[in-house]
Amino acid sequence: MADIESLLKEKRSFKPSAEFVKNANWNKRTVDEYRKLGAKNPERFWAKMAKENVSWFTPWKKVLQWKPPAAKWFVGGKLNVSYNCLDRHLVGENAWRRNKAAIIWEGEPGDTRVLTFGELHREVCKFANVLKGLGVKKGNRIALYMPMIPELAIATLACTRIGAIHSVVFGGFSAEALRDRIEDAGAHVVVTADGGYRKGVPHALKPAVDEAVAGLDVVEHVVVVKRTGEEVAWESARDHWWHDLMQEASAKCAPAKLDSEHPLFILYTSGTTGKPKGILHTTGGYLTHVTTTAKALFDLNETDTYWCTADIGWITGHSYVIYGILANGVTSLMYEGVPTHPAPDRFWDIIERHRVSIFYTAPTAIRTFVRLGDEHPQKHDLSSLRLLGSVGEPINPEAWMWYHRIIGGRRCPIVDTWWQTETGGIMITPLPAATETKPGSATLPFPGIDADVYTEEGVPANPPDGGFLVIKKPWPGMLRGIWGDPERFKETYWSKYENTYFAGDGAHRDSKGYFWIMGRIDDVMNISGHRIGTMEVESALVSNVKVAESAVVGRPDEITGTAIVAFVTPKGGVTSNDDLARELREHVAKHIGAIARPADIRFTDALPKTRSGKIMRRLLRDIASGKETVGDTSTLEDYSVIARLREADEG
Numbered sequence: 001m002a003d004i005e006s007l008l009k010e011k012r013s014f015k016p017s018a019e020f021v022k023n024a025n026w027n028k029r030t031v032d033e034y035r036k037l038g039a040k041n042p043e044r045f046w047a048k049m050a051k052e053n054v055s056w057f058t059p060w061k062k063v064l065q066w067k068p069p070a071a072k073w074f075v076g077g078k079l080n081v082s083y084n085c086l087d088r089h090l091v092g093e094n095a096w097r098r099n100k101a102a103i104i105w106e107g108e109p110g111d112t113r114v115l116t117f118g119e120l121h122r123e124v125c126k127f128a129n130v131l132k133g134l135g136v137k138k139g140n141r142i143a144l145y146m147p148m149i150p151e152l153a154i155a156t157l158a159c160t161r162i163g164a165i166h167s168v169v170f171g172g173f174s175a176e177a178l179r180d181r182i183e184d185a186g187a188h189v190v191v192t193a194d195g196g197y198r199k200g201v202p203h204a205l206k207p208a209v210d211e212a213v214a215g216l217d218v219v220e221h222v223v224v225v226k227r228t229g230e231e232v233a234w235e236s237a238r239d240h241w242w243h244d245l246m247q248e249a250s251a252k253c254a255p256a257k258l259d260s261e262h263p264l265f266i267l268y269t270s271g272t273t274g275k276p277k278g279i280l281h282t283t284g285g286y287l288t289h290v291t292t293t294a295k296a297l298f299d300l301n302e303t304d305t306y307w308c309t310a311d312i313g314w315i316t317g318h319s320y321v322i323y324g325i326l327a328n329g330v331t332s333l334m335y336e337g338v339p340t341h342p343a344p345d346r347f348w349d350i351i352e353r354h355r356v357s358i359f360y361t362a363p364t365a366i367r368t369f370v371r372l373g374d375e376h377p378q379k380h381d382l383s384s385l386r387l388l389g390s391v392g393e394p395i396n397p398e399a400w401m402w403y404h405r406i407i408g409g410r411r412c413p414i415v416d417t418w419w420q421t422e423t424g425g426i427m428i429t430p431l432p433a434a435t436e437t438k439p440g441s442a443t444l445p446f447p448g449i450d451a452d453v454y455t456e457e458g459v460p461a462n463p464p465d466g467g468f469l470v471i472k473k474p475w476p477g478m479l480r481g482i483w484g485d486p487e488r489f490k491e492t493y494w495s496k497y498e499n500t501y502f503a504g505d506g507a508h509r510d511s512k513g514y515f516w517i518m519g520r521i522d523d524v525m526n527i528s529g530h531r532i533g534t535m536e537v538e539s540a541l542v543s544n545v546k547v548a549e550s551a552v553v554g555r556p557d558e559i560t561g562t563a564i565v566a567f568v569t570p571k572g573g574v575t576s577n578d579d580l581a582r583e584l585r586e587h588v589a590k591h592i593g594a595i596a597r598p599a600d601i602r603f604t605d606a607l608p609k610t611r612s613g614k615i616m617r618r619l620l621r622d623i624a625s626g627k628e629t630v631g632d633t634s635t636l637e638d639y640s641v642i643a644r645l646r647e648a649d650e651g
């Protein structure tokens with residue numbers, strides 16, 4: 001509530017500049033018209049978008065078939081995503097794009113590669129043939145565990161070309177996390193690299209794949225891109241070099257004519273249980289959603305150089321590094337490494353050298369740059385920028401203002417975009433030529449999206465009261481399910497309110513109807529914009545022989561938004577000291593990945609529980625963030641536990 005109150009005091013607002021309004025893809029009139037149409041008849045609105053922004057081999061028969069919670073969009077339509085991202089830029093009035101940059105890539109060591117639409121098309125066709133040669137058929141799953149190199153984009157597009165389903169696993173995940181995901185999806189083929197560059201040194205990936213697939217019968221082939229040249233172990237019956245296979249592959253591969261509802265990809269995300277969910281997206285609706293939103297809210301133009309800093313291992317990289325951008329025929333910049341290598345101005349240097357015009361990043365990164373100091377961006381000419389975006393977490397007004405002043409030179413609109421792995425594309429966002437922005441607010445739903453804030457009882461909350469963020473009507477990019485777990489799909493998203501999607505975020509609206517997103521209200525933490533379930537970290541901790549019990553909560557952190565705090569009860573006879581804390585932090589990193597490594601480990605001989613045995617997380621959250629314990633503790637099993645935890649804190 002305190003957060004809501006402080007945000008409500010935010011009075012600054014920013015109107016779109018005349019310059020921007022004049023040239024925008026969607027001006028205020030268009031936006032007004034689409035908002036009206038989207039509210040009155042969302043199916044008609046999305047059908048119009050699908051026709052205008054996507055190429056179909058066969059038109060659909062029915063726009064939407066909605067049997068809650070199962071949605072089918074553009075039923076009977078046939079298309080191909082790689083055709084939309086590539087082939088259509090090589091023919092007809094767009095044929096000149098053949099030699100336009102599709103991907104401008106920069107490696108962390110400073111090496112660069114540019115792939116034109118023509119070249120990317122060729123590489124994608126070749127890799128699609130490689131996959132076919134390995135026996136991959138329509139509907140098979142392919143796991144991609146790769147650094148941010150062009151081959152990752154090539155591999156995703158090659159899958160879509162033949163109707164294989166990709167499952168990209170972020171390169172920062174551990175061997176165990178990778179293994180779980182390969183197994184759950186039943187992937188026969190894994191594509192990886194020897195490694196990539198991070199913080200100036202090679203970060204190996206192949207050893208993690210070796211460990212992950214050892215004894216996993218399902219995996220028949222591992223394709224390895226040579227990136228770092230470091231030595232790798234080799235299993236000759238299973239492993240293949242990318243360059244060897246590509247050398248022999250034909251560059252001719254017709255795009256498969258796929259059903260609109262054909263599965264496009266699975267992407268795992270954390271939930272409230274220990275097991276990650278395989279979020280399933282399909283073809284026609286997803287492509288319509290991401291292509292339309294990208295064109296409208298990034299105001300994509302023919303001459304733009306667009307840069308989204310997200311890793312392709314996350315949904316943002318899928319939708320707005322690859323699909324939504326390339327489908328619009330726009331140049332997408334891809335960067336391999338960390339923002340601060342070799343110096344804290346790497347991002348600004350990239351923007352200056354490549355004349356980036358649209359820049360999309362996360363609040364965590366922005367807060368890091370604020371701390372690093374203004375001199376780094378100020379060393380560079382950032383005048384090529386004309387629009388800025390933010391995604392992944394609530395952006396605090398001060399970070400927003402810094403972004404606006406120091407990076408945007410007060411002239412660039414900022415689009416603060418709310419969405420999720422599950423929503424496929426952006427849902428709540430300013431439209432840069434039409435929406436007055438307020439620092440900290442994602443403003444209004446995209447046309448055709450029916451979002452609201454509900455009370456516990458399922459009625460719209462009275463502004464400015466807080467509540468639960470919901471989506472009341474199906475939308476084209478929505479998830480179609482959780483891979484292999486239809487019950488969990490229903491239970492997680494569709495059981496709190498009838499026929500209404502429950503997002504898991506808290507929010508409130510102001511008197512203008514603007515949305516202010518308050519963050520997760522379930523047991524999912526948002527660490528630097530990445531979702532980590534408290535249960536996942538807890539199960540990793542208790543898998544250590546020295547741990548009896550643990551409870552994990554998030555506490556606010558100035559840079560990462562949330563930091564992980566683990567309360568741990570060691571087994572009898574185990575000494576709890578700094579060495580054990582270090583060991584446990586590494587243990588979690590090994591089980592899940594470095595992003596899940598707890599910031600603090602606090603040892604305690606008991607956890608506060610209710611009489612029914614539930615851990616009182618609210619109390620732990622208060623302790624972790626140093627707040628006084630407030631609220632009802634009458635159900636607390638053992639009052640003294642709290643006092644002892646506090647002592648541990650002070651000591």
Ligand code: WTA
Nearest residue numbers: 391392393394416417418419420421517520
């Ligand atoms: C949070 C990332 C506030 C939110 C695209 C959501 C945001 C979760 C915003 C999804 C935003 C994302 N303002 N919070 N603009 N964007 N979130 O699946 O809690 O990695 O539920 O998708 O990030 O994270 P995911």
